[in-house]
Amino acid sequence: MRNFKIGVWIFCIFLIQTVVLSGIHVYDAVPSLALPFVVCVALMEEDVITTAVISGICALIAGAFTGHSYIVTALYIFYAGMLIFALKSKPRYIGRTVKAFTRTFVLSGIMETIFRFIDAGTVTTDMLLYSTIPFAVINTLFVILIYPLLTCTMYKEDKEKLLIGDLL
Amino acid sequence: MLSSLLKKKSVRITAIITAIVLLCVAIAHFGGSNPVSNAIRSVFAPFQSGFAYISNNVKSTADFLAESKAYKAENERLVAQINELKKQSRDVTNYREENEELKGLLELGQSMSEYTTVAATVIAYSPNNWYDTIEISKGSLSGINVGNAVITPDGVVGKVIETGPNWSLVSTIIGPDNALGVKITRTGDVAVVEGDREMYRSSVCRMTFIDKDSNLIVGDLLETTAAGGVYPDGLVVGSVREINADAMGNLNYAVVEPAVDFSRLYGVLVINGMN
Numbered sequence: 001m002r003n004f005k006i007g008v009w010i011f012c013i014f015l016i017q018t019v020v021l022s023g024i025h026v027y028d029a030v031p032s033l034a035l036p037f038v039v040c041v042a043l044m045e046e047d048v049i050t051t052a053v054i055s056g057i058c059a060l061i062a063g064a065f066t067g068h069s070y071i072v073t074a075l076y077i078f079y080a081g082m083l084i085f086a087l088k089s090k091p092r093y094i095g096r097t098v099k100a101f102t103r104t105f106v107l108s109g110i111m112e113t114i115f116r117f118i119d120a121g122t123v124t125t126d127m128l129l130y131s132t133i134p135f136a137v138i139n140t141l142f143v144i145l146i147y148p149l150l151t152c153t154m155y156k157e158d159k160e161k162l163l164i165g166d167l168l
Numbered sequence: 169m170l171s172s173l174l175k176k177k178s179v180r181i182t183a184i185i186t187a188i189v190l191l192c193v194a195i196a197h198f199g200g201s202n203p204v205s206n207a208i209r210s211v212f213a214p215f216q217s218g219f220a221y222i223s224n225n226v227k228s229t230a231d232f233l234a235e236s237k238a239y240k241a242e243n244e245r246l247v248a249q250i251n252e253l254k255k256q257s258r259d260v261t262n263y264r265e266e267n268e269e270l271k272g273l274l275e276l277g278q279s280m281s282e283y284t285t286v287a288a289t290v291i292a293y294s295p296n297n298w299y300d301t302i303e304i305s306k307g308s309l310s311g312i313n314v315g316n317a318v319i320t321p322d323g324v325v326g327k328v329i330e331t332g333p334n335w336s337l338v339s340t341i342i343g344p345d346n347a348l349g350v351k352i353t354r355t356g357d358v359a360v361v362e363g364d365r366e367m368y369r370s371s372v373c374r375m376t377f378i379d380k381d382s383n384l385i386v387g388d389l390l391e392t393t394a395a396g397g398v399y400p401d402g403l404v405v406g407s408v409r410e411i412n413a414d415a416m417g418n419l420n421y422a423v424v425e426p427a428v429d430f431s432r433l434y435g436v437l438v439i440n441g442m443n
C-alpha cells in the first residue's frame with residue numbers, strides 16, 4: 001500500500017508540474033514540484049533505500065520534463081535527496097519543518113543558478129534577481145502544500161508510532 | 169556469502185547510486201532525445217491530455233465567473249446601444265416617409281404651375297375625432313383665403329372654411345356641409361359628391377344628382393370639374409364603392425370612397441390663386 005501511495009504521489013507531482021505549473025512564469029522562473037517533494041521525502045523517510053529509490057525515480061522523470069540538461073537535472077535531484085537524508089538530523093535544535101523550508105530554498109537556488117550558468121555561460125545579477133530567487137521562493141512556498149499532505153498521507157503511521165513510543 | 173553481502177545497506181545504496189550514474193551516462197550517449205525520456209513522456213502523455221482538458225475547463229469557468237460582472241455591464245451597454253439604434257432606425261423610416269410625402273407635394277405643386285400654391289401640414293383633426301374637418305399650419309399670412317381648395321398627391325382633401333393668421337380650418341369632402349361637382353372619368357357623366365351626416369363617420373361620402381342614364385359601376389373613378397369654381401379640373405376625388413338603386417333600378421345615390429386617407433394625412437397643398 002505504501003509503495004502504491006508513493007507511486008501516486010510521484011505521478012500526481014509530475015502531472016501537475018507538466019500541465020499546470022509549466023504555464024506559470026514568475027519573472028523568468030518556472031516553478032518545480034520535484035525538488036520540494038524530494039527534500040520533504042528525504043526529511044521524513046527513515047529508510048535510505050526508499051529515499052534513494054524515490055529520489056532516483058523523481059530524478060529520471062524530472063530529467064525528461066525540465067527542458068534542461070537531462071544528466072545534470074537527474075543527478076542533481078538524486079544527490080540532493082541523498083544529501084538531505086544524510087544531513088536530516090543535523091542540526092538537532094532546528095525542527096524538520098524549518099529544515100524543509102530552508103533546504104528547499106537553498107537547493108532550488110543552487111539548481112537554478114547551475115542551469116542558468118549552463119545555458120548562458122555566466123551568472124549575472126539580473127539572473128539572480130529574476131530567475132534564481134523567484135525560483136527558490138516559489139519552490140519553498142510549495143513546501144507549505146507538500147509537507148502537510150505528505151505527513152497526512154504517507155507518514156501518518158510513523159507519526160502515530162512515534163507518539164505511542166513517547167507515551168510508553 | 170553473496171546474499172549476506174547484498175543485505176548490507178551500504179552495498180545496496182552503492183548499487184543504486186551506480187545504477188543511476190550508469191543510466192545517466194548511457195542517456196548522455198544519445199545526446200538530445202533518449203529512450204528513457206521518450207518512454208517517460210509516452211507514459212505521461214495520455215494523462216497529461218486528460219488533465220489538461222479538465223484544467224482548461226476549470227480555468228475557463230473561473231475566468232468566466234471573474235469576468236461575468238464585466239460581461240453584464242457590457243451586455244447592458246450593448247442593449248442600450250441596440251435600443252438607440254432601433255430608435256434611430258425608426259426615425260430614419262419616419263424621415264424617409266416624410267421625405268417621400270414632401271417630394272410628392274413638391275411634384276404636385278410643380279405640376280400645377282398655372283396655380284399659386286401654399287404647402288402646409290396637418291396639425292389637428294376635428295374635435296369629435298372624425299375627419300370632417302382638419303386644421304392646417306398656414307393661414308392668411310401665407311396667402312390662404314376662405315374657399316381655397318386643399319389637395320394632396322392622392323387627391324382632393326376639401327376646402328378652406330376658416331382662416332387665422334397662421335392656421336386654417338379645412339372642411340373635407342366627407343364633411344356634411346361640403347359638396348363638389350365631379351365627373352365620372354370613364355363615362356364623362358357629371359354628378360355631385362357631398363358629405364353625409366351618417367356616412368362621414370365611416371370616412372365615405374355620397375354621390376347624388378347622377379344622370380339616370382349613366383352607366384355607373386362600382387369602382388368607377390371620380391374627378392373634379394372646374395364648374396364649381398373651387399377645384400381645378402381633373403383632380404382625383406375618389407371611387408364608387410356602392411350603388412344604391414330603387415326597386416325599379418333607378419339610381420338613388422352612390423357611396424364614394426375618397427382617394428385621400430384622412431387618417432394618415434401629413435402634408436397638403438392649398439391652391440390660393442392662379443398665375
